[in-house]
Amino acid sequence: MSNNGKRKPVNEEEDDDEEDGNERDLEAWEKAYADERSWESLQEDESGLLRPIDNQALHHAQYRRRLRSLSSASAASRIQKGLIRYLYLVIDLSKAAGEMDLRPSRMVVVAKQVEAFIREFFDQNPLSQIGLVVIKDGVAQCLTDLGGSPESHIKALMGKLGCSGEASLQNALELVHEQLNQIPSYGHREVIILYSALSTCDPGDVMETIQKCKKSKIRCSVIGLSAEIYICKYLCQETGGLYSVALDEAHLKDLILEHAPPPPAIAEFAIANLIKMGFPQRAAEGVISICSCHKEAKFGGGYICPRCKARVCELPTECRICGLTLVSSPHLARSYHHLFPVTPFDDVAPMLVPNQHRRPKSCFGCQQSLLNPGNMPVRCVTCPKCKQFFCLDCDIYIHESLHNCPGCESLRDSKSVN
Amino acid sequence: MLRFLLLICTAGDTWLANPALPDDILKEAVPGNMRRAEHFLSVLRRLVQYLKGRLDTDIVEKEGPLTFVNAVNSHVGIDQKMLKFCYDRLHSLMLTLEITDTDEFLHIQTICDFATLVGTYTRGFSIIIEPYDERMPHIPDPVLQLSCHDASLAIKPVFDRFQSVVITSGTLSPIDLYPRLLNFNPVVSRSFTMSLTRDCICPMVLSRGSDQLPVSTKFDLRSDPGVERNYGRLLLEMVSVVPDGIVCFFVSYSYMDAIVNSWNETGILKVSAFTKLTKISDLVPSFPKVHGWSLWFALNNTSSLQLLPKLHEWSLWFAFSDTFSLQLLPKVHEGSLWFALSNAFSLQLLPKVHEWSLWFALSNTFSLQLFPEVDMMQRKLVFIETQDVVETTLALDNYRKACDCGRGAVFFSVARGKVAEGIDFDRHCGRLVIMFGVPFQYTLSKILLARLEYLRETFQIKEGDFLTFDALRQAAQCVGRVIRSKADYVMMIFADKRF
Numbered sequence: 001m002s003n004n005g006k007r008k009p010v011n012e013e014e015d016d017d018e019e020d021g022n023e024r025d026l027e028a029w030e031k032a033y034a035d036e037r038s039w040e041s042l043q044e045d046e047s048g049l050l051r052p053i054d055n056q057a058l059h060h061a062q063y064r065r066r067l068r069s070l071s072s073a074s075a076a077s078r079i080q081k082g083l084i085r086y087l088y089l090v091i092d093l094s095k096a097a098g099e100m101d102l103r104p105s106r107m108v109v110v111a112k113q114v115e116a117f118i119r120e121f122f123d124q125n126p127l128s129q130i131g132l133v134v135i136k137d138g139v140a141q142c143l144t145d146l147g148g149s150p151e152s153h154i155k156a157l158m159g160k161l162g163c164s165g166e167a168s169l170q171n172a173l174e175l176v177h178e179q180l181n182q183i184p185s186y187g188h189r190e191v192i193i194l195y196s197a198l199s200t201c202d203p204g205d206v207m208e209t210i211q212k213c214k215k216s217k218i219r220c221s222v223i224g225l226s227a228e229i230y231i232c233k234y235l236c237q238e239t240g241g242l243y244s245v246a247l248d249e250a251h252l253k254d255l256i257l258e259h260a261p262p263p264p265a266i267a268e269f270a271i272a273n274l275i276k277m278g279f280p281q282r283a284a285e286g287v288i289s290i291c292s293c294h295k296e297a298k299f300g301g302g303y304i305c306p307r308c309k310a311r312v313c314e315l316p317t318e319c320r321i322c323g324l325t326l327v328s329s330p331h332l333a334r335s336y337h338h339l340f341p342v343t344p345f346d347d348v349a350p351m352l353v354p355n356q357h358r359r360p361k362s363c364f365g366c367q368q369s370l371l372n373p374g375n376m377p378v379r380c381v382t383c384p385k386c387k388q389f390f391c392l393d394c395d396i397y398i399h400e401s402l403h404n405c406p407g408c409e410s411l412r413d414s415k416s417v418n
Numbered sequence: 419m420l421r422f423l424l425l426i427c428t429a430g431d432t433w434l435a436n437p438a439l440p441d442d443i444l445k446e447a448v449p450g451n452m453r454r455a456e457h458f459l460s461v462l463r464r465l466v467q468y469l470k471g472r473l474d475t476d477i478v479e480k481e482g483p484l485t486f487v488n489a490v491n492s493h494v495g496i497d498q499k500m501l502k503f504c505y506d507r508l509h510s511l512m513l514t515l516e517i518t519d520t521d522e523f524l525h526i527q528t529i530c531d532f533a534t535l536v537g538t539y540t541r542g543f544s545i546i547i548e549p550y551d552e553r554m555p556h557i558p559d560p561v562l563q564l565s566c567h568d569a570s571l572a573i574k575p576v577f578d579r580f581q582s583v584v585i586t587s588g589t590l591s592p593i594d595l596y597p598r599l600l601n602f603n604p605v606v607s608r609s610f611t612m613s614l615t616r617d618c619i620c621p622m623v624l625s626r627g628s629d630q631l632p633v634s635t636k637f638d639l640r641s642d643p644g645v646e647r648n649y650g651r652l653l654l655e656m657v658s659v660v661p662d663g664i665v666c667f668f669v670s671y672s673y674m675d676a677i678v679n680s681w682n683e684t685g686i687l688k689v690s691a692f693t694k695l696t697k698i699s700d701l702v703p704s705f706p707k708v709h710g711w712s713l714w715f716a717l718n719n720t721s722s723l724q725l726l727p728k729l730h731e732w733s734l735w736f737a738f739s740d741t742f743s744l745q746l747l748p749k750v751h752e753g754s755l756w757f758a759l760s761n762a763f764s765l766q767l768l769p770k771v772h773e774w775s776l777w778f779a780l781s782n783t784f785s786l787q788l789f790p791e792v793d794m795m796q797r798k799l800v801f802i803e804t805q806d807v808v809e810t811t812l813a814l815d816n817y818r819k820a821c822d823c824g825r826g827a828v829f830f831s832v833a834r835g836k837v838a839e840g841i842d843f844d845r846h847c848g849r850l851v852i853m854f855g856v857p858f859q860y861t862l863s864k865i866l867l868a869r870l871e872y873l874r875e876t877f878q879i880k881e882g883d884f885l886t887f888d889a890l891r892q893a894a895q896c897v898g899r900v901i902r903s904k905a906d907y908v909m910m911i912f913a914d915k916r917f
Contacts, residue, residue, distance in 0.1 A: 198797065199661065199825055230845070231824030
C-alpha cells in the first residue's frame with residue numbers, strides 16, 4: 001500500500017513500507033471502503049451461506065470486557081475517587097499533528113475527539129473543571145482557563161487549529177504545574193496530554209519538571225498518536241497516570257473516553273475535607289439584574305449566589321464575586337454513582353432447557369421478548385441482587401447511562417443499594 | 419590472538435602467566451647459557467638487535483615460526499630451546515631483582531612472550547612484517563606481528579581438561595563451520611529458534627533504495643553517489659518515524675567518514691549557516707585547531723568564525739549558529755565536544771548542554787525554508803563513534819541522555835568497533851538498528867590473508883566461506899545489540915543487496 005498518491009513535493013522520494021498511512025483526503029463515505037474493508041469481516045458458516053455479523057453481541061462482549069477490567073481492579077471494596085477534578089487537556093499542535101495518517105489530519109481528529117470527551121467529561125463530572133493548553137512552535141500556551149462550561153472550551157479549540165513547529169513536553173508541564181498549583185487542595189489535579197510528536201525539544205531538564213509534578217500530586221496521562229516514547233512512559237509511571245498509544249481513530253476515541261470517569265485517588269494524597277458549596281435558588285422571573293459572568297444586564301432567569309447574592313447564568317460554576325462553588329443537587333447526584341456503582345450483571349447460560357419455565361419471557365427493563373422466534377433463548381443477563389433478567393441492550397444502558405438497576409429499585413422492602 | 423592464549427592460561431591452577439599452553443611448557447631446567455643474568459641479558463640484546471634488523475625491510479615478509487627460528491639461530495646463535503625459556507628466565511630475573519613497577523618493563527616482556535611463543539609452536543602461527551600501513555604508504559611504520567591462525571589451540575586445554583563441554587551462544591550461526599575451526603567433533607549440534615510470545619522483532623532486508631537502485635557497500639560501489647543518497651534517504655525516513663534511539667552500523671571507519679561527508683555535501687545532514695553575529699558573549703574567539711583525521715564540518719561565514727568556541731584539538735566538531743543562539747547557548751567547557759545548530763525559536767527548546775557533552779542539535783524552521791527539497795535531520799541528535807575511547811564513551815553517554823529525555827538520537831557506529839562488541843542498546847536506547855552494508859573484514863590485510871591461507875591448507879575451508887561466515891556473524895552480533903529482553907521490541911534493517 002505504499003506509494004499511492006501522496007501529498008509531498010515531487011522530488012522527495014519515498015522509502016518503502018514504513019508509512020502507508022499517508023493517503024489523500026477521502027470523503028467520509030469512501031473511508032469505510034478504503035480502509036475498513038467491511039466485506040472482509042464477513043464469514044461463512046458450514047453450508048457456505050453468509051453468516052450475519054452479530055454486531056450486538058460484539059458490542060456487548062466489548063462492554064463486558066471493559067466492565068470486567070474496571071471492576072476487577074476495584075473488587076468489592078470502595079475505591080476513593082477524585083470527584084472534584086481540575087483537568088488540563090494539553091493538545092500538541094506541532095508539525096507532527098499535521099500528519100495525515102488519521103484522516104483528514106491528526107489535529108482535526110484529535111479536536112473532534114476532544115470535543116466529545118469534554119461533553120462526556122462534564123456529563124460524568126459536573127463538579128469538575130477543564131482547561132485547555134496547546135503546544136505550538138515549542139511553547140505552551142493556555143488556550144482557556146479552568147472553567148466548567150463545555151461550550152467555551154470547544155469554541156476556543158475549534159478556532160485555533162493550526163499546527164507548526166516542535167513540541168515541548170517540558171514547557172507544557174511547567175505551564176500546567178504553575179496553573180494547577182493555584183487550585184485548592186481538595187481538588188484532584190490531572191493532566192491529559194495528547195501527544196502527536198515523536199520527540200520533545202526541551203529548554204531544560206525534563207526529569208526535574210516531572211519530579212516537580214510528582215511532588216505536586218499532578219496525575220499526568222499521555223495518549224500518544226505516533227509511537228511509544230520513553231519519556232512519556234516515564235512521566236506516566238512517576239505520576240501514576242496512564243500511557244497509551246492510539247492505533248486508529250476508534251481506538252483513540254476509546255482511549256480518551258477512558259479518562260472521563262474519575263480515576264482512583266491515591267490514598268495519602270486524598271485527605272478528607274469539608275468543602276463549602278452553595279445551592280443557589282433560581283432567581284424570580286421578570287427581575288432585571290446584572291449578571292456577574294457576562295457583566296451586562298439580563299432579564300429574568302439565572303441563579304442567585306446564597307452568600308453574596310450575585311447573579312450567575314448557569315450551574316455548576318464558581319461565583320465570581322465571592323469564590324463559592326455553586327452547584328445544584330442533580331449535579332451532586334450524578335457524581336454519586338461513581339462511588340456506588342451498579343454491580344455487574346451475571347451472564348446466563350442460554351441452554352437452561354429444563355428450567356425454561358423459570359426464565360421470564362421478557363426483559364424486565366424494556367419488556368422485549370427474551371426468546372427468539374422458534375423459542376430459542378436469547379443471551380441475557382441477570383442482576384445478582386434482585387435476580388431479574390435483562391437483555392443485553394438494557395445491561396449496557398443500565399451500567400453506562402442509568403446507573404440504577406430498575407429491579408433493585410422496584411423491590412419494595414429492599415435496603416438501599418450498598 | 420596472543421592475548422587470548424594468555425587469558426586461557428591465567429584461569430585455574432598455579433600457572434604463571436606463561437604465554438604458552440600449560441601442556442607445552444617444558445618441565446626442564448633453563449639452558450646453561452642463560453642461567454646467569456649477564457648471559458641472559460646479552461642473549462636478549464642480540465635478539466632485539468636481530469628484530470630491529472628484520473624490521474628494516476622494504477617489502478612485506480611472511481614466514482612460519484620454524485623458518486623464523488632457524489633464521490634467528492643462524493644469525494645470532496639463539497636456538498629454539500633458548501627462545502622457549504625466555505619468558506621463564508625474565509620472570510625469575512624480575513622476581514630476583516624485586517622489581518615492583520612492571521609497567522616500565524612491558525616492552526621487554528612483550529619481546530620475551532614473543533620469543534617463547536615462537537619457540538614453542540611450529541604450526542598455526544605466522545610472522546608478518548609490514549614496513550608501512552597500506553593506507554598510508556609514505557609513512558614508514560614497520561610492524562612485526564605474530565598472528566595465530568589456529569583457534570583450536572586456544573580451546574584445546576578446555577577440551578582436554580573437561581569431559582563434557584557445552585558451547586552456547588546467541589550468535590553461533592552458521593553453526594557448521596565451528597567444529598572444523600575448533601577441531602572437535604560435536605556429539606550434538608542443535609540450533610534453537612527464539613521463543614517469542616508476540617512480534618517483538620521486525621527484521622527487514624533492504625536491497626534497493628527508493629529510486630530502485632540496488633544498494634551495497636561492495637568495494638566498487640562505495641563512492642557511488644546514488645548509493646549514498648539512498649542510504650541517506652533511508653536514514654531520514656526512519657528518523658521521522660522511529661521514536662527514541664536509532665543505531666546505525668557502518669562497515670568501517672573510513673566508510674563512515676566518507677559517507678557522512680557526502681551526506682553533508684548533498685545536504686542530507688546539513689544545516690544552513692547564518693550571518694550577522696552581533697553581540698558576542700565571552701565564549702572564546704579563536705578558531706579551533708583541527709587534528710588531521712578528525713571529522714570536521716564547518717559551514718560558516720567570517721563573522722561567525724570569531725565566535726566559534728575554542729575546542730580541544732582532537733574534538734569532533736560542528737558549529738552552526740547565529741546571533742541569538744550564541745548569547746543564549748550555555749558556556750562551553752574546554753573539553754566539550756559540541757555542536758549547535760539552531761535559530762532563535764528553537765533555542766528555547768534546545769536542551770541544556772552539560773559541560774563536557776558531545777552534542778548535536780540540528781533544527782529549525784528557517785533552514786527548512788532555505789532547503790525545501792531536502793529534509794533536515796531536525797528530529798534527532800547525532801552521535802558518532804570514533805577510534806578514541808574517551809570520545810566514544812562521551813558520545814554513548816550523551817546518546818543515552820538524549821534518548822532518556824525524549825529528544826531522540828542517532829548513533830553512528832562501526833561494525834567491528836568497541837560499541838558493536840560490548841555495548842547494549844536496550845529498550846528505548848535502540849528501537850531501530852540499521853546495518854549499512856555487509857561487514858566484511860579488510861580483505862587486503864596481510865594477517866587475514868595469512869589466516870585464510872592457513873585455513874585453506876589445514877582445514878580445507880574455502881576463503882569465501884570463511885569470510886562470509888565471519889561477516890554474517892558480525893552482522894548478527896551488531897544487530898543483536900538492541901534486543902536484550904523479552905519485553906523489548908526492535909526493528910532491524912539490513913541494507914545491502916547481498917543480504
